[in-house]
Amino acid sequence: MASAVEHVSAGVGSLGGIAAVTDQESRARYAIDGVLPRAVVYPSSAEETASVLASAAERGLAVVPCRNATQLDIGAPPGRYDAALSLKNMASVWYYEPADLVITVEAGMKFGDFQHFVGRDGLWLPLDPPGGAGASIGGVLATNAAGPMRILHGTPRDMTLGMKIATVEGKVIKAGGRVVKNVAGYDLGKSLVGSWGTLGVIVEATLKLFPRPARRETYTLIGRTLDRVREFRRNILASPIAPLRMAYLSDETSAAPRTSASQPEGFEIWIEAGGSERVMARISSEIEAIAKSMGSALAPVESERATAVWERISDFRNALARAHPDAVVLKASLPVAQMEAFLGRALSITGGAGTRTASVSYLGGETVYLGLVPRNSEWPAEATVAQLRAAAEEFGGAMIVERAPAELKRRVSAWGETKDDFAVMQRLKKVWDPKGILSPGRFIGGL
Template sequence: MGDDAHILRGRLSSVKAIAPQLESLVSTDGVIPFSEASPVWQSQIQQATQPESLPQCIVYPRTSAELSEVMQLAHRENWRVLPCGQGSKLHWGGFAQGVDLVLSTQRLNRLIDHAIGDLTVTVEAGMSFAELQHRLHEAGQFLAFDPAYPETATLGGIVATADTGSWRQAYGGVRDRLIGLSFVRSDGQIAKAGGRVVKNVAGYDLMKLLTGSYGTLGILTQLSFRLYPWPQESETGALQGNPQAIEQATRTLLKSALTPTVLDLVSENESVLKLIVRFQSIPEAVQQQSTQLLELATSLSLEADLYTGTFEDRLWQQLRDRMANGGILCKIGIRPTQAVPFMSFLAQFPATATIHARSGLGKLRLDTDDPQIVQQVRSHLEAHQGFLTLLEAPIELKQKLDIWGYSGNALEPMRRLKQQFDPTHLLSPGRFVGGI
């Protein structure tokens, strides 16, 4: 204990002594002591780090070059760094250990290039999702993500946490829309992968490795995405009724020629199971597919409601809000064929869940802080080749449970990748699976 305290005091002294050097590397007001940070920032960081290892400061570079110089300094001084954007998902994942400084990309927020004709865009990682989507919408295009906290989430944070959302049905995961990136390595050097056009790259697929890596392999600085035309018409159907009929409707839709952009199974605390189906295309196609959806619902004796315009917007806002009402938020996965039985299993708990029907991935909110209930749900998922990862939970609960719940055989390869990309474990130490 005495040795640990001595090391901690030595590290804190080192950070304080080097603060003037940090200030010389970044633009005006680019270094904020942790004690002077806003209450929101302090709370976000406290939920992401071990209580005994709060960072000394938050650094806000304005360019990739400044970020690179900060990481070169951190590498020389063996500082541990917690990368983030606006911090909205810092509380996801494990606790970062022994962090000396938080490195935010919030001020790297420029739109670099929007090739309207090629349906691609290149942005800095600190740009907010809402800001980019607004700019794209003006050009009749959109980025097909439906992330948590869309108003504050940055593009870098969305990629680092692989937070796709309901549009996964039609457009795939984050990696499927990412066509290029730049990042700063743990030694401060800038690296690139992919480009501004859709193509394959040889060697390591760095875009796959960095997507969902929680800032443990590098700090994202610039991202290129493929885009889609904004749909002329949109309509959402909500089917509800007997779980077996919902399951049959889901199977039918997955095998049909219909092309929903969203196909989600949704359960509420009142044990109501719904199938949310969204069609987005030209008006004629949307109308025809909605008619076929109503016919399917009638054949299976399911209630069906259709939402358009402001009513549809309100429905989707309600679906997002239901996952932001406190409790414990988890990322879950299960074999798609077991999704409806899992929803029935959940009926015994105070729970709300969404599962994307094609992939079996989704989110679960438990209105409890009982670790036994969390473990019971996790055990059920694992028994059906699924998983449960804690995202949002009280610190005390995260300290009692295995946050990631990973039981696969890829832990050693992941550790070797961490060793290759960050041999001194400076980036987000301890946040990832297995304490990586």
């Protein structure tokens, strides 16, 4: 057996019997922060994926699992990046029982195709992750990606009943099962969801489906100040209506979704609810009454426009980057009661730093996305990011630097500081990936 060094210098060749693709175009598709993988490999089954990983581990090659690259840039820039492992050839449905509300699919299935597939039976996964239709099931799980709709039934974590995981030992491990309630054994799947491709490769997932509401209605209104937004948010959460999603936006970048071409004063609030005709009538009158009590006018939004707006809200990170490639995208998660206070502080920090800022905040997950577009290249980027992170932590939350120009990303921490549970996380990584070949160094604390 030749040494790893010789193999690396000789190129990736094939991995686990699967030919690696090395043309520029394929590699560029999976570039991260300007770093291209040396090869891309496309396994077609769980077993092939496991063979690829085993072979990479044996040769000490760094592998980053991926599919459609809608969130691939999140995380620390890769130090080593030998191969992108794309699951694009793995998009089958293995098991589907609509009357049980359960489905098993391969991880490479696109989220849009998935929703379309189950939508024919009036079902859905009540999620609107970044990347939208182009995201993959595996990617959504590996990043626990969820947009504002998570307020309804939680995140992918809460909808995953079981999964199969390809390991660097070349095995395919099963976690969980195919039934909606199951406490047999340790819940290994939980640790894979949101592990950002650093432990194993999720090759198959069994998910819990939900019935789609008969009708959905989106409304919008303006909250002139953050105090007004807070008041509206509190009133909605205290009311008996359970919205499908609710978000509020501000924009100085002309990139965020909005109602009109003109810049509204204050914050645009978007809220969607679902139900039968009779239920919707009640909900709209409730929302209207809340808006009226605050002196705001509520406008219903026709469905096509609503769809487009919600897509852009969910995929804010990519929408902003398309309009402003030099934008910095930050995502803060914090307790709901502190959202507006944090946002106020954040906008004053970015105002002082001389950036134009767009923000998308949503309930459920209590997320505040900030998109910073520098007016000139001289802005104090590092200091601003540090100040914003300190503010998020002061308000009891955390902040991720999701996206930034490559040179800035190398100077700031993508994930922030680790805490007293980090040693356990390190041991978890060691157990799954002893040689550290899966997305090495990209997750928090260099995991």
